[in-house]
Structure formats: C-alpha cells, structure tokens
Amino acid sequence: MSSTDRDVDHALAYPEPPASPLWHRHGAAARPLTPAEQKRNCELLVLAQRTPRPRSPRPTKTLAEAS
Numbered sequence: 001m002s003s004t005d006r007d008v009d010h011a012l013a014y015p016e017p018p019a020s021p022l023w024h025r026h027g028a029a030a031r032p033l034t035p036a037e038q039k040r041n042c043e044l045l046v047l048a049q050r051t052p053r054p055r056s057p058r059p060t061k062t063l064a065e066a067s
Helices: 035-050
Strands: none
C-alpha cells in the first residue's frame, strides 16, 4: 500500500492555533453603561429593527428591451 492510499485527515494534522491575545481581557472589567447610554442603545435598536433596509434600484427596462 502506497502512502497516497492511506486515509489521512489533513484537517487534524496540526493543532489549532492559539486564540488572539486580543480576545482575552486582562485587568479591570468593562465600564458599565450609564442609564442614558442604555436608553440610547435601546432606542437605536428599536429604530434599526423597524426601518426597512433600502433596496438597490431596479432598472426601468427589462433585459429584452435594453438589448
């Protein structure tokens, strides 16, 4: 049996790289939001969920008419 016939899982050939040090928080905890910031975030979230996203403009002519 040649080495090319072996069932090798290349995804497991090397260990997963370590997580970025930026993912780990060292020191004090994050600053809590003030009530005003919490209210502002809530208002923005409600607005974002209610507002429909703009659609890209559709061409006025069909492909058959354009050519």
